[in-house]
Amino acid sequence: MTIPTLQQAQNLILAHIQPGAGEIVPLDQAMGRIAATAIRARLAVPSFPQSCRDGYALRAEDTQAAGAGPSASNSGPGRPQKPAAAVRLQVRGEIAAGRTRPATGLRAGQAYRIMTGGMLPPGADSVIAFEEVSREAADHIMLTVPCRPGAHIRPVGTDLRQNQIIVPPGRPVCPEHLPLLATAGVGELAVYRRPRVGLLCTGNELLDDIEGNPPPGSLISGNRYLLAGLIRRYGGEPVDLGTVRDDVDAIAAILAAEAPGGFNALISTGGMGPGKYDLVSRALAKLEAKLLYEELRLRPGKATMAAVLGKTLFFGLPGPPPAVHLLFYLLVAPALRRAQGYRHPRPVTVQARLTDPLPLRRGDFLQLKGSRLDAEAGTLLVRLTRPDEAINAIILVPPNRRQLKKGELVRVQPLAAGLPGLGL
Template identity: 25%
Template sequence: MRPADASGFQESGAEMKHSVSKKTCIPRRNEMVSIIQQVVGRVSRTEEVPFDQSLGYVCAEDVLAVNTLPNTPVSRFDGIAVRYADFEGGPPDTSAWTEGGDYEYANTGIALPDGYDTVIAIEDVIIGETGIRICELPEYQGEMVNPVGEHMRQGETLIPAGEMIVPAHIGLFAAGGVNRVRVYSRPRIGIIPTGDELIPPGCPLPLGKNVESNGYMIAAYMTEWGAQPVNYPIARDEPGELAQAVRLALDENDALVIIAGSSLGTKDFTLDILGEMGEVIVTELAHGPGRKSSLSILEGKAVLGVAGPPLGAQITCDLYLAPFVSALRGLPHRQMPKLDVISDDAYLPRRMDFCERAHIYHAEDGYHIRSAFAPKTTRAQMQALSQGNYYRPAGSSCEAGGRTTVELLCPIEMIPSRDKLLEVLGGVIEPYE
C-alpha cells in the first residue's frame, strides 16, 4: 500500500468529533478519486489458474505463445492448390489438368499438399468432366496462402503483464498452447455493516428496525468489478465490538469496507475506532448524498467507509467503490459513460456539489432527464426509474429545456423510449428544484 498523501486538498479546519490525522481532508469528487489512486495499491498476491478460467483476472506476467501457427503453410480459402511456376509463362492450357497431378483441392485452414505453393479460390474455377477452366489467374506465388507463423509465433507475447484478460485472450491462450496463466489474485475485501437498528435479510422485521441491505449490494458491485467480497455479521454500535470486528476482518482480507457509523450521532463510533487503529485520511466528502463516507489506512490496508443511507451508499459505490476496487487490482479508474441530454426539470444552484439520480428517456428530439427525486416516489421506485447520475458542482444550475450531461448507470439500449416517471406519477409531476 502506498503511503498516504492528501496534500493539495481542502483540509478540515473544524474541530472534529473523531480522533483523526492532521492530514484529514474533505475532498470533492475528483479529489477523492485522486486520493484513492494515490494511497490504494495493487494486491501483490498471485496465483496460477487454468487458461479457460482466467477471464477477468489481471496478468501477473507476460503470457507467451508456446505454439507457432500455422506451423506449415495453409490455405486461406476453399479452392484448389496449384504450382505458381505453371503460370509464370502465361495462362496454361488446363483442359487436360487432373486432380492429384496438376492441382489438388485445398480447404480453408488445411495444410497445402506437398509440392503446391499457391491457391485459387473455388469460385474462380470451373471443374469439367475433363480438365478445368480457371477464370482468375494467380498474380504471385503464395497467393491465398497463410505462411508459417502468420497467426502467432512461439515466444511472442499474447498479453503483457498488468492487463485484464478478456474473452479474445482465452482464444489466444488455447491456440497458443498456454494451459495455465499466472494472475494477480482477486482482492479479498471484507464488508462490515454497523448499526443497532439493523437485522439480517430474511428475519421478521420488528418495529423500528431496518434490514441490512447495503452489504449485499456492495458485495454484488465488488463481484461485478473483479473483487472477492467477504460479508461479515452486523457490528453493533459498541466500540469494543466494532474494534474486534475490524481487527478480525483486517487479518483476513486485503482491504475493508465499513458501512455507516461515520456521522455525528451519539452511537457513531466508526471514525473513532479507525483513528485509534490507523490513519483516517478522509472523514467526509464535499458533496451529497454519501457525504459521510471516509477513507483510512490501517496496518497498510485501505478501508473505505460507506455512508449508511441506501441512496448515499449506492452513489458512494458508483463514484468511489469502483476506483477503490480498480486500484486494488492495479487497473485504471473505471469511467462511467456519459450522455448529452435535455433537462425537463429546472435545477437551481446548491451550496455544495450534489449527485442527482436521473430518470432518462428517449424522445424524438433526443434523450431527456427528469430528477428521480420526484415527490411521492419511494426509494424502490426511484431506483427502478434511475438510468443515470447527474453530478452538479456547487453553484451550477440548468434551466428546464437546457442541455447538460449525465453519467449512465445502464447500457444505453436499456433507456426507455417513453417517460416512465410521468406514467408512475399518473401524469402529474410537481416542479423540481
C-alpha cells in the first residue's frame, strides 16, 4: 500500500462517512447544530403593516392639498404672502404597539394616533411623525405638508417573507439566526444528529485514577480527556470506552464489541509503534477491517491509520497527546463535520507571515506545527505557541526545509473553533 499524503488521507476518510440521520430539536437547543433541510420562515416578519414612527396613521390622498402656497399671479414684490394651506384631520383614537388594529377603517378626513410598531388601521397608507403636525384640538390635527403613500411604514414581509429560507441546509445555526427564527414562528427545526464517537486509550502504563499517585513507570491517561474535549468542540458526543492493556486480543475484543454500537467513529490512541508494538493494526486485521491507510507522509502522523470496521470509521492515533491534538484537527474533525452535514467539512488553508524564525529537522514529509495565528493591521501573523498557550492554527511546513525565515509566508490551517476574531 502506497503512503498517502494528507490530502489523499482526507479524501479517503470523507469518502467513507456520510451525514447521519436528522432529528427535530426545539429552538433553544438549536445553536450550533447543522440544518438538515432548508429552515424557512413560518410567518412573514412583520406579519402586518407596521408603523416605524410615533405619529398619526392616515390616508395620503387626504393630505395632498396641504402646503399649497399662493399661485405665481398672486405673489410678487409688495404683495402679502398667503400662508400655506393646511389640512385638518379628525383623530379617531390611538393604536399602541401590541394592540390589534381597530375593526373600523379610516374614512376621508380621519387619522389614528399610532405608536412605533403599531398595526396600521384599515385604509391607512401613510404615517406622519408627531413633530410634523400641530394639534388643533384633542380630536383634530393640522398638516401643512402632504404625505406620500408608504411613508414610515414597514410592509408585511419587510424583514422576512413567509417561507423564506433563514438557514440553508448544511449550514450551522448561528446566534444571528435565533431572533429571526423566533420572530418567524419557527419553534422546532430539523438538524443532523450529533455524531457519537467512541474513544479507547491503549497502554500498560496508563491509569484512569486521576486522584491517585501513579507508581514509577505509570502515568495517568490524559488522551481520554483531550479527545473528549475535542470531540465536543466539533459537535460530537464522546463515549469513553476506557483504557485497555497492550494486548492484541484485548484490543480486538473491545473493538468487536463496540463497533456495532451505533458509533459514527471510533478512535484509539497508542499501540501504533513498529513491529511487536503494532497492536492496533494487528487487532484490526483479526477483525477483517477494511484498511484505508496505515501510515501517512507527515510528521507527526507517520504512525497513524484509518480503517472501516463494519460500518464504523476507525482512527488509530499515536500515543503522545501533542500528536493526537494535531492529527485530530486534520483527520478526525473533517469526518465529524461531514457526519453533521457540513457542506464544506475540510479545514481552510490561508497564508500568514511568520513573526519568528522556525528552525526545523530536515525531513521528506510534511511537518505539522501547532501555532498561534493573529490578525494585525489586516495581515495574518503566525508563530509557534508558547508553553502556556493553546494552539489556534497549524503551520504546514513543506518537506526538505531546514528553516523557515522570519517574515516568510507560510501555509496555515486555522482551527475553526479558535479564531472568532478573524472571520475564518
